[in-house]
Amino acid sequence: MTMDLGQIIKEKAHELLASKKVECVLGYERATDGKTARPLFAYTPEETERFIFDETCVHGLAKFLLNWKDKSTAIVAKPCDVRSVNLLLQEKQLNRDKVFIMGVVCPGVAECSWDRVGPPQQRCNACPQHNPPVYDFLVGEPVPEKEPQNGVDPEVARIKAMTAAERRAFWNQQFDRCVRCYACRQACPGCYCTECFVDQVDPTWVGIRHSPADNHMWNTVRGFHLAGRCTQCGECQRVCPVNIPLMLVNDELTQEVGDKFAFQPGMDPSTLPPFATFKKDEHLGIG
Amino acid sequence: MAKFISKTDLLAWLEGLMKERTLAAPIKEEGVTRFAPVKKVADIVMDPGATDFSPKDWFFPPSETLFTVSKADGKTVITPRTMEKEAILFGLHPCDGLGVALMDLPFLAEPADASYAEKREKTTLVGLACRQSRPECFCTSLGSNPFDATYLDVLLIEAGGGYIVQSKTEKGQKLLASAKLTESNVETPAPPAVNTVPVEGLVAIAPHVFNDAFWTRLADRCIHCNMCAFVCPACYCFDIRDYVGKGGVVERVRSWESCQAAGFTKIAGGYTPRPTKAARLRQRFYHKFLYMPKQLGSIGCTGCGRCVRVCPVNIDIREIITTMQKIGAKVAVGAP
Incomplete structure (x- = not known):
């Protein structure tokens, strides 16, 4: 990294708060392990000194914007996070006038966990989007984008090549570990229902029991609710305490929707996701 | 020897x-x-x-089945696991x-x-x-x-x-x-050194920190994923529900829950006594540092550090204890 992106963020955040253009700036600061990062919410110009930006800034911050929809907020956003902001704008969860996007030219982030900074994340290697698709202020110099990798993700292809019975066995083994903490939901920018279907009691869609059927139900429906909406930020998989490869579900559905509707979620704030819109001449395949 | x-x-x-x-x-x-x-x-x-x-x-x-209830010869039979x-x-x-x-x-x-x-x-x-x-x-x-x-x-x-x-x-x-x-006659090795956190006096100081804005700021970052409670050796919140299975056999099932989940405190009529993220986050720490000592006789923490390790947004119980002590000390000085 030739430019000190953290310094640029500090200065811009200071200016935004000092001029009262925004009430809060969402970004990153150093975590208590002294190695990784954690989200920082700066409300005063003085607090902006704590901002950093480096390969440990893995967290997607878009969802935090939902904490205070009515207040002007600036957000430090990597391209995948910008896509999440776009998703929330498309779905009318945010007011564009209240959001100031500090889009970061992203060098990719690392596999981070407590007290450990690992190798670059796999998803970043494959990511075709290093420049933020939308921004109000650009952090860093734009870089030429790599050619998007065509074809099916090799891991998704491996699962798809299985027989139905093999696939069921694979997912049962993965979902059996689920402790139903719903961290995946809590971290997901697309999961913002006032009451999640899994929390509904009447009717009860999913039991609290950790049975194969209930675990399968939760994990599958979570994936389906994100079909054509997942911005591939990877937060669900990052926060999963039992390492369930949740992005395999999301990536498969992203590919399906991409093939059928030529749509990539969150690339701009105005194009509605396929399942949030309807065209009169659309072939529904149901009649 | x-x-x-x-x-x-x-x-x-x-x-x-x-x-x-x-x-x-x-x-x-x-x-x-x-x-x-x-x-x-x-x-x-x-x-x-x-x-x-x-x-x-x-x-x-x-998640566990506590007992099953079935009917046999017109009688209700409860069978504990x-x-x-x-x-x-x-x-x-x-x-x-x-x-x-x-x-x-x-x-x-x-x-x-x-x-x-x-x-x-x-x-x-x-x-x-x-x-x-x-x-x-x-x-x-x-x-x-x-x-x-x-x-x-x-x-x-x-x-x-x-x-x-x-x-x-x-x-x-x-x-x-x-x-x-x-x-x-092998010698017992020296135990490893362990980092310390200022826990002493925490129970006494806790009530003075209850209304501090610190909790709201902390809740900004918390995503309420429950993981800290799930990995904690001392957190014991749960939910219980009955399931009717084949032949009308009822199973009473208990599963982990967290006081930080929005639904945990929700009662009939939809009322939630702890409606904000900050109130729920604070509840977990007050249960450990004030209610458990008062009601059960001990702070509800072992210092194992699991919650620190698992938290995806670095909500660090050690930092919380230290901050509570700092705020509490200030409040105590300002108190009449």
Whole structure:
């Protein structure tokens, strides 16, 4: 990294708060392990000194914007996070006038966990989007984008090549570990229902029991609710305490929707996701 | 002179015990280490550091059937789930022993929880002293230490190519009867140093920090994923529901819950006494630092550091304790 992106963020955040253009700036600061990062919410110009930006800034911050929809907020956003902001704008969860996007030219982030900074994340290697698709202020110099990798993700292809019975066995083994903490939901920018279907009691869609059927139900429906909406930020998989490869579900559905509707979620704030819109001449395949 | 067991004899002892008892120990699956029934002793993670999940998994599992209710000859029959065999929980660290003791407080208070009490009665705790501490460990601040045998039936301290064996309980002695122990003059190594956190005086100061804006700021970052509560050896919130299965047999199921989940405090009519994220986040720490000491006699934390490690947004209990002390000290100075 030739430019000190953290310094640029500090200065811009200071200016935004000092001029009262925004009430809060969402970004990153150093975590208590002294190695990784954690989200920082700066409300005063003085607090902006704590901002950093480096390969440990893995967290997607878009969802935090939902904490205070009515207040002007600036957000430090990597391209995948910008896509999440776009998703929330498309779905009318945010007011564009209240959001100031500090889009970061992203060098990719690392596999981070407590007290450990690992190798670059796999998803970043494959990511075709290093420049933020939308921004109000650009952090860093734009870089030429790599050619998007065509074809099916090799891991998704491996699962798809299985027989139905093999696939069921694979997912049962993965979902059996689920402790139903719903961290995946809590971290997901697309999961913002006032009451999640899994929390509904009447009717009860999913039991609290950790049975194969209930675990399968939760994990599958979570994936389906994100079909054509997942911005591939990877937060669900990052926060999963039992390492369930949740992005395999999301990536498969992203590919399906991409093939059928030529749509990539969150690339701009105005194009509605396929399942949030309807065209009169659309072939529904149901009649 | 100390009682000693070689590494080979330890495994042989455990293998022998497995013939009549269930052995649960740290097992690693897909990168996650947790206490689970052992199929073969070679699978046991012998130096687990701290397991990702705590030993409460064994006594208070993520999800369990407490009893079934069925009809037979016109009568209602309640059948509690019981343990078939006695069990050994192996590989707990001393702080985990404290964790089990803390879990006893709510579950064994009269009327004791039948499922928990049975498991506790039929399980012998065999602990491993810590060879090293981690940066997030702070057990000595909560009254335990890396070689603490207080809450364990057997403690093994690695030394001289094997383990020094300590046991003060009847359960432990009984279990050790089949172990090939020798007398050895191997010296007990020094316990590893552990980071400290200012816990002293926290209970007294906690009420003064309740209304501080600190909790709102902290809740900004918290995503309320429940993981801290799930990996905590002392968190015991749960939800109970009944399920009707085949033939009208009803199962009463208990699963982990967290006081931080929005639905946890929701009552009939939809009212929620703790409506904000900040109120729910604060509840978890006040339960540990104020309500548990007042109601059950002990702070609800062992200093194991699991919550620090698992949190995806670095909500750090050590930082919270330190901050509460700082704020509390200021408030106390300003108090009349």
